[in-house]
Amino acid sequence: MAKSSADDMELRRACQAAVDGSSAGGKHKVVLSIRVAKSHGVWGKSGKLGRQMAKPRVLAISTKSKGQRTKALLRVLKYSTGGVLEPAKLYKLKHLSKVEVIQNDPSGCTFTLGFDNLRSQSVAPPQWTMRNKDDRNRLLLCILNLFKEIIGRLPKVVGVDVVEMAIWAKENTPAMSKQVNAEDGPDDSVMTENNSTVTVEKDLVSQAEEEDMEALLGTYLMGIGEAEAFSERLKREFLALEAANVHALLESEPLIEEVLRGLEDATLCVDDIDEWLGIFNVKLRHMREDIESIESRNNTLELQTVNNKLLTEELDRLLERLHIPNEIAECLTDGSFGEVHMVKNIEACEWLSRAINGLEGQNLDQRYTNMRAVKEKRAELKILKSTFLRRASEFLRNYFASLVDLMISDKNNFSQRGQLKRPDHSDLRYNYRSYARLLQHLKGLDKGCLGPLRKAYCHSLNLLLRREAREFANELRANTKTTRSPVFSLEAPAGSSQTTNSTDTSSVAEVYSKMLTVFIPLLVDESSFFAHFMCFDIPMLLPPGDPANITKNESNGIGANDSNQNLTHAHGNDAKTSNASDDMIALNEALQELLDGIQEDFHAVIEWGCKIDPLCCISMHGTTERYLSGQKADTAGFVRLLLGDLESRISVQFSRYVDEACHQIEKNERNVRQMGVLPFIPRFATLATRMEQYIQGQSRDLVDQAYTKIVSIMFVTLEKIAQADPKYADIVLFENYAAFQNSLYDLANVVPILAKFYHQASEAYEQACTRHINMVIYIHFEKLFxxxxxxEECLQSSPAEEIPFLVGLSKVDLRKTLKSTFSGLDKSANAMYKKLQKNVTSEELMPSLWEKCKKDFLDKYETFIQLVSKVYPKETIPSVMEIKDLLAPM
Structure with a gap:
């Protein structure tokens, strides 16, 4: 017989090493290790190839003692890719509940182990196949012994003959013990020959069973030496007993025949019952078919009844949609539009809108869309809608015109001689608001019908606004008591005309300011009311008549382009923004028609004020700019355009005045010779003073531009006049630049643009003075310099020590030059002073000119001393302080 793998000590040592190397190994000792084949297939049945293929495994039983307790584990080990054993599964033997040998395996070497703690009991346990029955019995015997010693119970064993196990144990235990003791020495876990037999008998049978077996075996004292002989004897006795039983049965033949007859009778009864049951079954089948037919017809009737009921309800709802109440039809076709009947008209509009929307495709079942009744009713509703829209539009157009005509026909609504009337449209708007809801419903029925109504409203109200503005402007001008101021001229000499030019014309600017104060809020308010009243879809609108819309924004809203940009920025590029943008364009077009022509009266006031005093343009421009910058509403684009036009017109009028002033300055070029201060220099100071009075904290851009243009022309003209006579050019320049500085000294301290020109004139003055004084000095001290x-010229080509030996530069020549210069210093200084005084017309400039002349002469003389001391170091000449002392009393 081949050696069992259970006796392979190399295998056991490999198992022990794998157990010790695992994290759950601890101090477990391998008791038994044996090679097996693992499979999941079923013997005699087809299955998946992967599940039927056997995999080599090693089953090892290990124990661990912990005090008086001993733990036993069943380990499954597999071979790694390198042929080394490694743990695969771990079972606790205390949970083993069943050991079953597979009956389909003819060799009897395949069995399963059932554990009661497995989570999935629906999965078939693996099957373990041994090489022979000896390996199987050896493993099972070891498991049963450990159960009896450690756990105190036995698992359920199925498919194994207990007697066969006991006989095998008696025959193989001595060999097992000897082999284990010879190889491994004494071990407590290995059983001896005597106690092993007892243990096997105790494990496989109980005490009572053992006694019964001994009694049974005691009755056969035949000297049986082999189990096969005993088995043959038992078979013979079994056949003898079976023959005795057959004989006994034959002796009871009468009883059997009686039983057979009873069975035949019972068979006949059963056949009769079967026939009757067949008949009843046919009848029941027919009854079942009849019942099913009745139920089917009943279900059909019930379904038809339900459908008819639902259809009736649906038709009732459809008829309710299609029904037009008589009072609604009369109101839409022949009703009155008076204020008393407006509630009925609004209700009729609401009903008509709901009815039309209810018959639209998205609100109506598609099956009803093509119904004749629905089409006819839809056409009837369209006729009602068109009739009502025509009647309402005609009434509102006439109503707008009639209300405005009533106001125009009453002269008390306008300004009259001696009585200034501020326009008041509160009653007009109150009457309009009665039809605001009607307009909203008209827009809901047909948005296109509002176009003619908006035009009619704009046309009617435009007549009223233009009449109010014209009468108000005429009365304002008539009540303003002012004398016409002559145009301020820059070419006339400063004299007696100063009094005339200082006439107070502030009331002219007040007329224009009052026009804006009264009409700009009115126009903004009318624009906002129009936008709401005529149902423009524009976001961020203040309610009509909102005080914030009148007081905070005292003028107008933004233009069409600006409003579109704001709307796009605030709402994005969605459909709502596109609609709002379209409505904004339509609103601005309508507002232009509403307010067009009213600008003529503002233009008339501007031209009237410019004729009285062109400088009033400064105040009017500042007032317009203030109103223009304060407009934020989106509903008054034309008002903003109006203010922008007024600002441009004022700027043009003022530019004309500035151009005329520049032309007057340029006419001075044609004079042959002009000495002294030119007339436009002091006149400009007077003009600047008056212009500053008109600014009064407003924007300076207009005035600063005028200053820049006028002063630039003044300086250019001054340079041209000076160049007409080069001999006296510097005198003309420094006298006029000095006069410019003196006249604008106070204004330059507070006006930045004038301060810039003041410094420019100061630099030009210094340059002209320097040139003129240098000329005077060189005339009277020509030999010295x-x-x-x-x-200086010789120093560029010769050393300093050689210069005294040159012709004309000897020490003698130096002494003669100094003697001729300082011997008549008093006369030369007086002549120089008289030369300065000869052509200067302004005596105030002489002290500063003379002081500057002496200073420049001393600076030049100091330079001369430095040259002489370098070239003639031993020569004695007068010092700067000596010359300064000589000139001081002059």
Missing amino acids: QFARKI
């Missing part, structure tokens, strides 16, 4: 110039 010519000698200095010769020294």
Whole structure:
């Protein structure tokens, strides 16, 4: 017989090493290790190839003692890719509940182990196949012994003959014990020959069963030596007993025949019952078919009844949609539009809108869309809608015109001679608001019908607004008591006309300011009311008549382009924004028609004020700019355009005045010779003073531009006049630049643009003075400075020590030059002073000119001394302080 793998000590040591190397190994000791084949297939049945293929495994039983307790584990080990055993599964033997040998395996070497703690009991346990029955019995015997010793109970064993196990144990236990003791030495876990037999008998049978077996075996004292002989004897006795039983049965033949007859009778009864049952079954089948037919007809009737009921309800609802109440039809076709009947008209509009929407495709079942009755009713509703829209539009057009005509026909609504009337449209708007809801419903029925109504409203109200503006402007001008101021001229000399030009014309600017104060809020209010009343879909609108819309925004809203940009920025590029943008364009077009022509009266006031005093343009421009910057509403685009037009017109009028002033300055070029201060220099200071009075904290852009243009022309003209006579050019320049500085000294301290020109004039004055004084100095001290110039020229080509030996630059020549210069210093200084005084017309400039002349002469003389000390170091000449002391009393 081949050696069992259970006796392979190399295998056991490999198992022990795998157990010790695992995290759950601890101090477990392998008691038994044996090679097996693992499979999941079923013997005699087809299955998946992967499930039927056997996999080599090693089953190892290990124990661990912990005090008086001993734990036993069943380990499954598999071979790794390198042929090394490694743990695969771990079972606790205390949970083993069943050991079953597979009956389909003819070799009897395949069995399963059932554990009661497995989570999925629906999965078939693996099957373990041994090489032979000896390996199987050896493993099972070890498991049963451990159960009896450690756990105190036995698992259920199925498919194994207990007697066969006991016989096998008696025959193989001595060999097992000897082999284990010879190889491994004494071990407590290995059983001896005597106690192993007892243990097997105790494990396989109980005490009572053992006694019964001994009694049974005691009756056969035949000297049986082999189990096969005993088995043959038992078979013979079994056949003898079976023959005795057959004989006994034959002796009871009469009883059997009686039983057979009873069975035949019973068979006949059963056949009769079967026939009757067949008949009843046919009848029941027919009854079942009849019942099913009745139920089917009943279900059909019930379904038809339900459908008819639902159809009736649906038709009732459809008829309710299609029904037009008589009072609604009369109101839509022949009703009155008076204020008393407006509630009925609004209700009729609401009903008509609901009815039309209810018959639309998205609100009506598609099956009803093509019904004749629905089409006819839809056409009838369209006729009602068109009739009502025509009647309502005609009434509102006449109503708008009639209300405005009533106001125009009453002269008390306008300004009259001696009585200034502020326009008041509160009653007009109150009457209009009675039909605001009607307009909203008209827009809901047909948005296109509002176009003619908006035009009629704009046309009627435009007549009223233009009449009010014209009468108000005429009365304002008539009540303004002012004398016409002559145009301020820059070419006339400053004299007696100063009094005339200082006439107070502030009331002219007040007329224009009052026009804006009264009409700009009115126009903004009318624009906002029009936008709401005529149902423009524009976001961010203040309610009509809102005080914030009148007081905070005292003028107008933004233009069409600006409003579109704001709307796009605030709402994005969605459909609502597109609709709002379209409505904004339509609103601005309508507002232009509503307010067109009213600008003529504002233009008339501007031209009237410019004729009285062109400088009033400054105040009017500032007032317009203030109103223009305060407009934020989106509903008054034309008002903003109006203010922008007024601002441009005022700027043009003022530019004309500035151009005329520049033309007057340029006419001075044609004079042959002009000495002294030119007339436009002091006149400009007077003009600037008056212009500053008109600004009064408003925007300076207009005035600063005028200053820049006028002063630039003044300086250019001054330069041209000075160049007409080069001999006296510097005198003309520094006298006029000095006069410019003196006249604008106070204004330059507070006006930045004038301060810039003040500094520019100061620089030009210094340059002209320097040129003129240098000319005077060189005339009277020509010899001295010519000698200095010769020294400088020679120093560029010769060393300083050689210069005294040159012709004309000797020490003798130096002494003669100094003697001729300082011997008549008093006369030369007086002549120089008289030369300065000769052509200067302004005596106030002489002290500063003379002081500057002496200073420049001393600076030049100091330069001369430095040259002489370098070239003639031993020569003695007068010092700067000596010359300064000589000139001081002059």
